[in-house]
Amino acid sequence: xxxxxxxxxxxxxxxxxxxxxxxxxxxxxxxxxxxxxxxxxxxxxxxxxxxxxxxxxxxxxxxxxxxxxxxxxxxxxxxxxxxxxxxxxxxxxxxxxxxxxxxxxxxxxxxxxxxxxxxxxxxxxxxxxxxxxxxxxxxxxxxxxxxxxxxxxxxxxxxxxxxxxxxxxxxxxxxxxxxxxxxxxxxxxxxxxxxxxxxxxxxxxxxxxxxxxxxxxxxxxxxxxxxxxxxxxxxxxxxxxxxxxxxxxxxxxxxxx
Numbered sequence: 001x002x003x004x005x006x007x008x009x010x011x012x013x014x015x016x017x018x019x020x021x022x023x024x025x026x027x028x029x030x031x032x033x034x035x036x037x038x039x040x041x042x043x044x045x046x047x048x049x050x051x052x053x054x055x056x057x058x059x060x061x062x063x064x065x066x067x068x069x070x071x072x073x074x075x076x077x078x079x080x081x082x083x084x085x086x087x088x089x090x091x092x093x094x095x096x097x098x099x100x101x102x103x104x105x106x107x108x109x110x111x112x113x114x115x116x117x118x119x120x121x122x123x124x125x126x127x128x129x130x131x132x133x134x135x136x137x138x139x140x141x142x143x144x145x146x147x148x149x150x151x152x153x154x155x156x157x158x159x160x161x162x163x164x165x166x167x168x169x170x171x172x173x174x175x176x177x178x179x180x181x182x183x184x185x186x187x188x189x190x191x192x193x194x195x196x197x198x199x200x201x202x203x204x205x206x207x208x209x210x211x212x213x214x215x216x217x218x219x220x221x222x223x224x225x226x227x228x229x230x231x232x233x234x235x236x237x238x239x240x241x242x243x244x245x246x247x248x249x250x251x252x253x254x255x256x257x
Contacts, residue, residue: 012043012252012253013249013252014044014045014101014103014249014251015043015045016045016046016248017033017037017044017045020047020245021047021048021097021237021241022046022048022049023048023049023050024050025050025051026050026081027050027053027081027092028083028084030046030050031046031100031102031186031188034102034184034186035170035184035186037102038102038103038104038184039172039173039182039184041104042103043101043103043104043253044101044103045099045100045102045248047098047099047100047241047244047245048097049092049094049096049097049098050092050093050098051092052078052092052203053078053080053081053091053092053093054073054078054081054089054090054091054092054203054204054207055080055081055082055090055092056081056082057082057083057084057086057087058082058083059086060211061082063213065210065212069207072210073207080207085166085168087147088144088145089207089208089217090144090190091144091195091200091201091204092190093196093200094195094196095192095193095194095195095196095224095226095237096190096191096193096195097190097237097240097241098188098190099188099189099244099248100186100187100188101120101186101187101188101248102185102186102187103184103185103254103256104172104183104184105182105183105184105185105256106256106257107256107257108181109183112254112255113167115254115255116167116187117137117148117167117187118137118149119251120165120187120189121137121149123248123250123251124163124165124189124191124247125137125151126247126251127240127246128151128225131229131239131240131243132228133153133162133225133229135153135162135163136151137149137151137152138152138159140152140159140160140161140221140222141221142221143160143161143217143221143222144164144204144222145164145166145190147164150163150164151163151164151191153223160221160223161192162191162192162223162224163190163191164189164190165188165189165190166187166188167188168185168186168188169184169186170186171183172184191225191240192223193225194224194225194232194236195224197219200219201217201218201219204217205217
């Protein structure tokens with residue numbers, strides 16, 4: 001596991017699109033307002049949460065029974081949303097805080113992708129450390145939407161995922177052809193604060209089983225902030241929001257050129 005440490009080579013600051021935690025009934029629309037602001041040259045940040053639901057990439061359209069299964073889950077109170085970006089299934093719901101950052105980038109994906117992930121992990125790790133939860137990043141086999149830049153608690157095989165990260169690049173329209181190309185980077189994290197992990201995994205595994213996808217996620221490979229603290233109370237979500245806002249303010253914007 002690589003320890004997260006304060007991000008280097010950063011400058012500028014993020015503008016907050018909401019002063020606290022925004023509610024979004026459709027998690028695939030939460031970042032809709034970020035692209036235009038970033039394409040205009042601004043670095044923006046948003047903290048948001050959604051009702052109980054699952055979000056899967058468009059690649060799930062290959063399953064013949066997808067529409068029927070989605071209808072069944074919607075009737076059961078857990079709608080399934082399709083997103084444009086790749087990756088895997090991600091649960092949403094009470095006790096999960098999403099962190100979305102958007103900013104213009106003139107460096108190439110190959111030059112900047114790793115730094116984008118490390119900046120996001122550094123920022124999250126900084127916020128969690130404020131609450132007394134040390135973390136680092138590594139893959140956690142058996143967790144949902146596993147990736148090299150999961151934020152995890154513990155080492156090696158004992159590591160448990162506490163946050164997942166992703167990034168999505170989109171070219172800015174109407175650019176001059178004779179200069180560096182500008183993209184908007186959307187960097188996103190899903191942080192498990194005080195979510196009911198057993199229930200989230202029940203929904204996720206029932207969904208995958210209904211599609212006969214062959215995927216199965218282990219609740220024991222994840223952990224929430226609440227589970228990492230011996231003194232977590234009813235104000236934990238507010239405390240986590242405070243810590244995240246402070247960390248966003250300290251982090252600065254990654255190098256863009």
